[in-house]
Amino acid sequence: MSKVLIFGHQNPDTDAITSAISFSYLQNELGHNTEAVAFGKPTEETQYALDYFETKAPRTVTSVSSETDQVMLVDHNEAQQSAPDIDKVKVLAVVDHHRIANFATADPLYYRAEPVGCTQTIIWKMFKENDIDVPKNIAGLMLSAIISDTLLLQSPTSTTEDEKAAHALADIAEVDLNSYGKDLLKAGTNTKNKTASQ
Amino acid sequence: MSKVLIFGHQNPDTDAITSAISFSYLQNELGHNTEAVAFGKPTEETQYALDYFETKAPRTVTSVSSETDQVMLVDHNEAQQSAPDIDKVKVLAVVDHHRIANFATADPLYYRAEPVGCTQTIIWKMFKENDIDVPKNIAGLMLSAIISDTLLLQSPTSTTEDEKAAHALADIAEVDLNSYGKDLLKAGTNTKNKTASQ
Ligand SMILES: [Mn+2]
Numbered sequence A, B: 001m002s003k004v005l006i007f008g009h010q011n012p013d014t015d016a017i018t019s020a021i022s023f024s025y026l027q028n029e030l031g032h033n034t035e036a037v038a039f040g041k042p043t044e045e046t047q048y049a050l051d052y053f054e055t056k057a058p059r060t061v062t063s064v065s066s067e068t069d070q071v072m073l074v075d076h077n078e079a080q081q082s083a084p085d086i087d088k089v090k091v092l093a094v095v096d097h098h099r100i101a102n103f104a105t106a107d108p109l110y111y112r113a114e115p116v117g118c119t120q121t122i123i124w125k126m127f128k129e130n131d132i133d134v135p136k137n138i139a140g141l142m143l144s145a146i147i148s149d150t151l152l153l154q155s156p157t158s159t160t161e162d163e164k165a166a167h168a169l170a171d172i173a174e175v176d177l178n179s180y181g182k183d184l185l186k187a188g189t190n191t192k193n194k195t196a197s198q
């Protein structure tokens, strides 16, 4: 059976990139054969987090059906935000925190959505439910996504679940939530002041 | 705020009726104000389980939007199987084990689907994740739905998760899985030999 590819939405943000990494790690620990991929390069914010926690960016792809027939989606569900050939593969699982729209399957699947601020908050719960330890670097990436999606727990979409996850992940990642958070968000803001060639 | 109504699909089977009961109990324990209702009367199989575990059938309704603006769905998601006025209310949560189709929301929601044999197997996991005890009568109803949907763990859709849940619930309900299971399925078969007036 071909490897299951796991990916976030097109024009990936920090949650889309790092949720593919953390969810792939979790699935592999549970005995599945998966690889995180991405529909685009990391933003500067995401790259800051990847560098800080010494983790390689997921391989960039432009389609999936030439190399697999089974996928898992993170941080999105709508077809127009997904692989352009999403209709040619079987969606085994979705983990997301957005509304559901333009999504349908032929078969039963695993679908986990919660109205929280970040996909990683849900993935953090799944690690705990399955009693799997989060490695330090992956905890740092998960934390980075929560900081990014909730603007350091200040956005209107941020919930107490995001807060709990962020504090627990900051402990595992051995960073100070507020000072790392400000540095990460600043790295993201830099992007806007640079030209495309940078 | 009006009471949140929780219901399964039209022409309810044992899973549709009893998942509304167990999920409403769980939600109320978690501090929400919900009521289980049903789009139809219990079948003979379902009534056997309700009688055995001394539980009242959910109130029968034909629409929901006249009495609430918020609902939760169990054992289905497709609009054509749901409340006829489902488009007039907000779906806060779905717990289901079917494919996803003809389902969309305007806002983020809680959606929990797993490719298992019965909705109650998922609800059983949610009780455990939230560290809430299942009362004896509700355990019996949850077990009844698993027996019904998986034909006593023999259907091709039955999984090891359904098995684990069934055994744990039989213990709490204090029944023998196999002998109760055969009696329940037999009560369901009786229906076919009776006329509509019975
Ligand atoms: Mn995103």
Ligand SMILES: [Mn+2]
Residues within 6 Å of the ligand: A015, A016, A075, A097, A117, A118, A119, A149
């Ligand atoms: Mn996100």
Ligand SMILES: [Mn+2]
Residues within 6 Å of the ligand: B009, B013, B015, B016, B075
């Ligand atoms: Mn059903």
Ligand SMILES: [Mn+2]
Residues within 6 Å of the ligand: B015, B016, B075, B097, B117, B118, B119, B149
């Ligand atoms: Mn069912």
